[in-house]
Amino acid sequence: LYNWAKATETLARYMLQGEPGDPFGMLDKHFEAGIKAAAASGDAQHEVVLRWLHATARIMVTNSLWWATRTVNSRTSDFVRSLTHREHQAMFELLPPQRAALLEQGLLDQAKTAIVVDMPTSGGKTLLAQFRILQALNQFQSKSGWVVYLTPTRALSAQITRRLRTDFEPIGLRVEQLTAAVEVDAFEEELLAQRDEPFDILVATPEKLSLVIRNRKVDRPLVLVVMDEAHNLEYEGRGLRIELLLATVKRDCPQANFLLLMPYVEGSESVARWLAQDVDAGNAISLGTVPWKPNERIIGLYRAVADDSARGGWRLDFETLTTTAKAMPLRGTHRVGGVKPIDVPKSQVLTGGVQKGLGLQTAAIGAVMSKRGTSVAVANSIRTVWKMAGEAARSLPEMENVPSDIRLVQDFLRTEISADFRLVGMLDKGVGVHHAGLSDDVRALMEWLAETGSLRMLCATSTIAQGINFPVSSVFLSSRYMPQGTRSVEIVPREFWNLAGRAGRIGHDSVGVVGLAEGTDRDALIAFVSQSTGALVSRLVVLLDELAAQGSLAELSDVLWKDQWEDFRCYIAHLWTEKKNLDAVLADSDQLLRQTYGYTSMRNDPQQRQKADALLDATQRYVRKLADMPEGIAELADSTGFSPEGVQAAMGGFGHLESRLTVSDWAPESLFGSGGRMADLFGVMLRVPQLSQNLMELGGRGADRTRISEITNDWVNGKGLEAIAKEYFRRENDDEAGTGALTDACRAIYRTIVNSGTWGISALSRVAGIDFDALSDADKRRINALPAMIYHGVSSEDAVLMRMNFAPRSAAEALGKLYRDVASEDERRYSVEQARRFLRQLGTDEWDRAKPEGAPLSGAGYKRVWEILSGDVS
Template identity: 35%
Template sequence: MLQAACYGVLGDRTPDVSRYLRTHALPPEPDEAANWGARVRQSVYRLWLLVLRKDGWADLDAVLAEIVGLREAQKSGEAQFLETSDTPRSDAWQLMASYHLSKAAELLATYSAQGSVAGGFNIREQLQAQFDRSQIACERGELIGLHATVRLLSETAERMVANSIWSVTRGASARIARFVESMAARTRDKPVFEMLPPQRIALRDQGLMNSGARSVVLSLPTSSGKTFIAQFRILQALNQFEAERGWVAYIAPTRALVNQVCAKLRRDFSPLGVVVERVSPALDIDGVEAELLADKDPRTAFRVLVGTPEKIDLLLRGGWEAKIGRPLTLVVVDEAHNLSNKGRGLRLELMLATINRECRNSQFLLMTPFIENRGEVARWLSPDSFADMTVEFNWRPNDRAIVIAQPSKAERAGEYEISLQTIHTSKSTIKIDHLVPLCSGRELGLTWSQVRPSLSNVAAVTASCLNRRGPVIVVAGKVKDTWGLARTMAKDPKLAEKLEQRPGSKDMSNIDFVADFVAEEFGRDFELIGLLKKRVGLHHTGLSDDTRVLMEWLMELGELDTMVATTTIAQGLNFPVTAVVMASHQYPYGLDMPPEDFWNLAGRAGRADQSGTGVVALAATTDDRVALLSDYVGRNVSHLNSTLIDMVRSALAAGSQLELHTLYYMKEWSAFLQYLAHSYRQIDDHATFASQIEQVLRGSFGFQKLRREDQTVANRLVAAVTDYAAIIRNQPLSLVDTTGFSWESVSRALAGARAAGIDSNSWDASTLFTANDRTLQNAFGVLLQIPELKAELAEVTGGGRGNGDLLARIVKDWVNGASLAEMANEHFRGPNDSPTDAMSKACRLVYGKMTSTASWGLSAIQSLTIRDGLDRMTEEERRTFRNLPSRIYYGVNSDMAIDLRLMGVPRNAAQPLSDHLSRQNVGTGIKSMRAALEGLSDADWHTAVGAAGPTYQKAWKILEGLA
């Protein structure tokens, strides 16, 4: 066991070593009745296994305690042993060598815990002295076997010191030193004593810790600990601009990742006094966020801001860096391969270009899985000061095999066999050339005729067989398919027997808690509750955001055996599983999942804290599909490309002229036109802009590449921008930045608002969401004509051209507290829909379409109609005015409830809790509300929310990363 662990460390497989030692019982402390020589040998063996395992402070404390015990026992045991020994000389030298090995273990345990030994930081020299003396003792006693062990332990200790969090960060700033101390502190549930190899290589070997490069692309595999690396870069940037109180923007692609990252950064940075805040994905800055952003108090002002690309873009184009009054010093982009995403990539690219041009102190850290042209991407943002960093050796946190699962008919009637065929493995040694039988018979009670034609049933059976090894994600193409898969797995006739034989705790308290939460959110009869009781969960857009987070929480705890999800789960969620089974590799609209998303999803299996080989199984029913899937998996992420190149070429292919003002109805072109309008506004002079068009365009990654590849097409784009500049000349382009619309859409919205009679007097918070007020109906009638919004808004009301009156009624019901069940029955249930179908549709349209798009649209209409009205308002009136769109986004109808929603309180609890706090005379504002919320007792939650109070209190703590 000791040799295997040492070789694992030397092979940079430290996660495997820790897992191996955690899952195998260490030898017990030696029997006191044993002779002293045997006791010492066994003790040293055990001490080194504890040092290698380092399962929290308990192991390190055990090393020190057992060494103290060994020294006490030495007083009586050593002399007697040597006096009675038949080979006293050899035994004496062996004891001497072992004592030095125990001292080395003590030194290494002490250094791992506190970064120094007896006030000294020369751990290598101290260890070398002990190992040298041990080797001398072996040589003099002619102990050949022990000599080899000493040499092995010496090399292993050297590698452990190199990986130590203290060694990697030595010489860093005082703030980073405090961060390291807090990460290794006794108070942490999972203290960090050493780095993963990619973290060590990036931070120390490649110099990211002390890099002066403005633009860095960090390209590492999934589960390499990129976020932890980013934390050091963040602290470096904050330290660099401490006098100016600089701040960092951390950009994550989804709301779920924004919440996850914010919770992690808050936990890790709070001991340092570094305040971390997040902004919602809603495309407006409400009164709560305005207060948060404008906070000037050094004790409470944010230093790290987490948000989606679209929100950070809107914030910066709205001039908030100047309003914040402190410089943006670092932009961290998580999942940076989204730059090539056809739907959202261009806005992210142009946002980075805008920051690069306008924020003097800005630096960039782009994190992504492997891409070939990382140097080109890094050079784009800073040609004179860039770095691309990657781990060149083939490191993976765990072994992983990508296989195809295919059924074949068995001899007995109705039975079948599922076999696995490996098509990609992380290392050649786990590739198997022949089919591997997984299971046979009638798994899940399904017959051959039911499995043969059904990818869903093949996936369900495969998952059922694989989840005996641990939690499994099953991926389906559509929301409706996930319910079918979950039902199939829950109907397993042998499920009760399997649950009884399930390893680990049989405790269902966490499952029961989430089931209670789901019952409060969706009703006691909601189908998910019964599935949870069978340890089957779901994760898709047909559930609320909070419910999906709780599904992830259960998976992290290992409480669910199976989670059935749609392919949209590929966007970088952070819970580990032993296997991913894919019934579909396509998104719901029929397009193949891009390679980068597939490999992100595959990265869920075989992570650093998972045992065994991670399996990614793709379901196939025919040989043709096997060939198709083999080809699909063979596609690798190669170059990261800008979508601007394809946009320009497609536009030219559709017509001989490139007339930008005619393309505004396409969202990707709207983003580009907004970039031009913002740049024009910043330059503030038509002649200057006209002379600098090529410079403005060169700020984008796409134009730089287009210019290199096709100068003629690049010139045509420059000419088209010149023509467009003449069109937007003398227009109020500030409205483009405040609305997130192209100028053409702004112009259309202005005309529509005037025609509908919407003006600065229309925004009365006391009447806006009442049944008799027509303002919302009129506003949505206008917004349904705006290209940036109309598709999503129309879909909420059933598609087509949309229905402003119906949309307003839906929004009003939502803001006034209608439950999801009421919303589903009233607005979304079709004649043939089951209750589950109706609820899924309601969640998908309310959370996925309505809340974000309707709140954005309302904010835009407010910006277009308020004119100088804000200047005449009191501070409280301005706050209420800005909060109106957030009432739609959060589904509540008061400013205080919005505060609570921003702080993570679930919707159903936010309004009653705000009423309770209002009766306690708690003032509005993020500071007072946060203090009041954190001070609430269990009894307060029960008083405010009723019987569901404890459930919502626990849910809030989990959602905020407090539990």
């Protein structure tokens, strides 16, 4: 027993503290002595137990964090120590694929400059990224190197920032997040240029990093680019933009290494070779090399079936299509729930044997399966999401005790949006909603409620697949199609499996259930589920393939002016800006194009070289046109993110104004005031192709610039979402709570104004010809802060700092005034880090003073919400 106790003590000390450095000698000594004593005394049972524990102890040591990272560096040791000692969700062991990546597949091999990690959802990619980040920062510590972590969405950016701050701040690393706006505001400029307390890790979207790199906003070396959800490289919307960003980083940041994280990608070696400095410096790590799987799941189809046991009765059947090896053997068709799982007539889900109302069927099966844990019901439109959530909430029983976390979020919604907001009542039944018609704060709180297990069911659009990490027991899709612009496209297999991976994740339910509404195309759905994911294909290659199929490859120079090639034209403009010499750019154009994945792939394939030649020829022709443009156009395109054609359109728009804008017109109190020139600026934006489509959707068929400017001014001047919805988005057939109007208002603000409006204001301030050199530092900062005021919906610089640090909008102005009173006129108060320290030390009394009069959310509630949104939560 003594030896057993000493062996256990040794194992515990090593798992918690990493001591002694080599525990195997001590473990072997005590277990072997104990086994010998048990055998000598004839205690066979004790001997067998000790033999099993000896083997178990050795496995625990080799799987532990300490063993896997024992030879890396001191920063990594500090990180492991903080993981094993934190109060909540302490970590002691690696998952099998994490261990394989670290110890067997060279994740931390410094000779590898580009690594692609192919692991499905919940395989543990983020922790691997953290180890690689620590290695890069340690390797370039003497040069003050920095790391960027790229995420595709604002919601995922906030989530990753919270996680990195929680894990890295205890070991002295500074993590900062840039907004998703396609511009760099005054406070971000200060943050990026700071030298006394520089950031170590930056979290940003690809579009934001593109501006930072092209305009050289950071004068320290970028040493590692981590890209989450990197399979977006092949997507139509932004795939080309991401590819060209990586090409720009390769060219402009020679010390940068790459770590791409993606799920379900075959043949990722080619991507690693493209990014690597030489052919042997790329490494592809795939989960397929280990037998372990992150979750067990059952995948099938569900459908409505008539049930005559009740009048107008119907029920749901679930037919299993596939199961993983260790999931329960659930073959065949099975009944789900009782008759009328939600209270809607049979005619809404089944007519004459034909399936209909797939959103209602999805709501029904999600409600039934919520008994075994949080279920996610996915639809392809916001309207359907609201309908699903409403029917599910109507049918689910009352919660015996509504969790305090839900009460907190309800008070937040009443304060920030409306006392009658429909989601408030749904949360009483444990039903949440997640879609683009909600603010980032609301979506983050929905994710938090799912993480804490407070939600029974979450109704969402397919964007939830982009890397959101919270536990669910089941996922149900009403359709395999998703909207893309004005059309619907089939979800690519990779995105479906990424979404399916949310169910039954490691550490949550052991078996996840994934279902698709059968509808009227059963055979097509079965074929869809059986599709393989395949290799990544460059958007450049896809665009050229489409032209070749149309027989238009020779006319590529004429096609290059179309919208889908806008990102490519911006890339060429950046190359032109770097050299500003026609002969030099023409001579290097082939080498410059080889920085891209698509061109490299085509050049290396004899059957594709004709397309590569066509792209090279079109590029050289476009360079000649750039050379003929007025001086400064390409440079402005590079600094604003507009295409050269967009810059010319903006200049033309300014030329058509009745009077020229002066510096005083750009002052916040003037621009956002009743007689300001905001409408003129939106009129210019409507001429720029990269902005006009989104703005015209908000303004209506008539592209009403006045309406857009009025919404923007009201938003910046503090008007609430409910008031904006009633004034500008009222519908005739809306429900009593005005859900449709509120949804339209949120989409208009958070999708259009926050993106296109901020980008437009920032770019136009440069195109307008303002002589920034003649302005005082205070005036420069105020003009550069305009986009941030629009982005955050506040009208002062101090309030912007509060919002950048996740303070709720309804309290931001009052908190900004408190901050200004404390910091006085100290110019250092415009530091994001200093503002965060101020918020951190605020007590409940200060939050009470900052909250609006009569707000349902208390001061303590505001403080708690801020802690959750900022990741400063215990």
